[in-house]
Amino acid sequence: MTQTVFEPWNDPNEKPLIQFRGVTKRFGDFTAIDNQTFDIFEREFFALLGPSGCGKTTMMRMLAGFETPTEGTILLAGQDIAPIPPNKRAVNMMFQSYALFPHLSVWDNIAFGLKRDGMARDAIGDRVAEMLKLTRLEKFARRKPHQISGGQRQRVALARSLAKAPKLLLLDEPLGALDAKLRQDTQFELMDIQEKTGTTFVIVTHDQEEAMTVASRVAVMDHGQIIQADTPARIYETPNSVYVADFIGDVTIIEGTATRDGAGYRIDFAEGQPALYAETDIALTDGQRAYLAIRPEKVSITAEKPEDKRNALRGKILDIAYLGNLSTYHVELPKGQIVRAQTANTRRLSRRSFTWEDEVWLSWTDTAAVLLER
């Protein structure tokens, strides 16, 4: 049985739904978006991820039509959308505050956009019923927004923006107002609905876990630029910069000078310390500054020096963060750098092998660490 993998961005014949072509947006002296070019494909679940003020919301508001690019063009299905006002675009938005109309019932909120299209009464009824069913809100149709819970409000906002069957749905921090437990359930619900309706979703979030969970591709942004746009796995495993590596998940960064050695580079990072080794595809000149990014879960911690690994460092346990299923050890090297190592707590706490102040060996394989230029 062959299963086609959903990777339209790797298929040269696929036509993108949205194309940013050299888009720049300035507010006075401030550049919110800096000359960006990228594509989003049909049926994608595309996440714009970054800290506040990185430009992700501006990106979304340009798609919705509330902002126009200062330079460059945005194409939707091959057509420039700059001259189309927000109320005429086949794009709908789910607002961060939900923006539910407080004077209208749940039913009327969902029907609002349909009525604007002049849809027939019966058709509106059917469509609203369908949306209520999709979001499991049938029982709350007659309630006003202030009479339902936060999670239900979130689903009304989703139903309202999906009712017009937009080509593209924009979600601005859709789960930001929900508590942690509800957020997890809702993430899966969102993915489910996206799959059922086949709509292209663009989500804006500052929560990396959320982006990793729901998205087919994640674009990590900083200062108005997309630093890296790729699948969650590739963003995590092969970040293209220290910024991305540091933003997504936990990482130890070791700075040093690179020297070519076989299939990779040798990194000298401190006097009196053994050099580290990492295989990589990138090309560096000898003596160049480089950064080694190592995920804690890829670092083993042992009492004896492992004989089979080239990367092995000795250090002292400074701190142990007990997370229940995992423990993270903060190990201090002789020159003061801290390297984090994570182990699964497969045994009872009382039988833990290491404790504070213990001298231990840290080691990882040649392919475990990622070598970065910046």
Add this chain to the structure above:
Amino acid sequence: MRRATLILVPYLWLLALFLVPFVIVLKISLSDTALAIPPYTPTLDFGAGWQGIRDFFSQLDLENFWFLSTDDLYWKAYLSSVKIAAIATFLTLLAGYPIAYGMANAPDHWRPTLMLLVILPFWTSFLIRVYSWMGILSGEGYLNQFLMWTGLISQPLTILNTPIAVYIGIVYTYLPFMILPIYAALERMDASLLEAAEDLGCSRFKAFWLITIPLSRNGIIAGCFLVFIPTIGEFVIPSLLGGSRTLMIGKVLWEEFFNNRDWPVASAVAVILLLILIVPIILFQRNEQKQREAEG
């Protein structure tokens, strides 16, 4: 003990100087006019004991109210007060809404200044603000001078001492009462609601009708009551700007009392005026209550 003092002092003050006087008005409205001091009968004679009290009550009657209902001056005055108040309230709404809207959508750093500009007239003398229109609207006033200078008219318009001048005076003096509650409602409104409406296919104008107006409804209602209720009993504006032809009940009461010295009739006029006001006052209270509940 302390709590009792705290309650009793303001309580007794209000009983003595608000409720008791009011009961007296009610009582005198049921009395007869007399050429005496005080100019009405009966007066309560506690010296005569029970008999005195019974005599007192047996002499009270609804004669003054009967008189009010037969003389069409009073009917007309009540009706015209309500009519003038209603029309003036509507005009104030038309003038006030765009100002409140403009304030709510002004740049943030402008808003305290605009707010100050709305409140400032409220602190200046009411009498002087009404008076300022006498110089503008009179036959040789600034408005007529201006219009004749522009050549729009060749004969001065008669505006002062007509209902039009009363409308202008009411709109002018009560405008802040209309602007403030509407502004408060509009300012609370989340701007993303309008973006959501636009996103769902509304034009700007349509979004204004479907979202902005309904969401400022409570402010509109509050503003209208705040203008309508005091306007009905208004005395200064019709006296200064309305001339003898403008009939308003506050003015009638004043004249009945000071010019005709008919205290029982004046009291009866007051009682009926209050009865007319009770309905809008209760509606207003309910609107406020509802709004408080809606805000949690």
Add this chain to the structure above:
Amino acid sequence: MRRFTWFNATSLTLGFAFLYLPMVLLIIYSFNESKLVTVWAGFSTKWYGELLRNEAFLDAAWVTLQVAFVSSTIATVLGTMAAYVMVRAGRFAGRTLFSGMIYAPLVMPEVITGLSLLLLFIGIGLDRGVFTIILAHTTFSMCYVSVVVSSRLVSFDRSLEEAALDLGCSPMQAFRLVTLPIIAPAVISGWLLAFTLSLDDLVIASFTAGPSATTLPIKIWSSIRLGVSPEINALSTLMIAVVAVGVITASIVTKRAALRQQADQRAAERA
């Protein structure tokens, strides 16, 4: 970031022109040389001179200030007590009547309030004069004070008072040392409101003032009934100036205080 749209700028300009033009004209024509108020005959301050020589106006102004000061002070005390009762005293017999009596004067037509108080004063044989005006003004302005103060008390964090009691204050001390300083801005604005209402009142004062006492509004009233007069224009200008200076100063002071608080907070967070 909101910007002025064409529509908003126009409606604000027209609206404020309507609100301020009459007063501006009044001020300009108070410097008119001519006795004929509506005809400009050159700049002059002579009407201010006339005004200051007019004993009757000066006496009335003095009476008005006395009445306003005394009545607003008593009204502030009573109104603050009433607000405290409304917000804090819980249930007691006659609470509904009490709150009714607090709110009713706010919507009561002045002619009725004035009439009823006059009938009371005559009924109990009280001579009308400064004293009766003070009683009348105190009664209606205490209601305004209590509304202003109680809206502040509602949002007051009660645990502050409880902390004071916990630390050994008597209830009276807790009020004086903790509650009062915090609600002071509301109490002060209540006093100012009561003061202005008293200065401004014509109708109730007309009913309750006897021949022995004339307030400024009564004096103004009797002279403007006959038409526009340059002396009244001069008087109005002075009154508008006092109010404008007062209100603008107050708003600048509060704005400064708010800015300073913000700056302090930012400095504290940086440290």
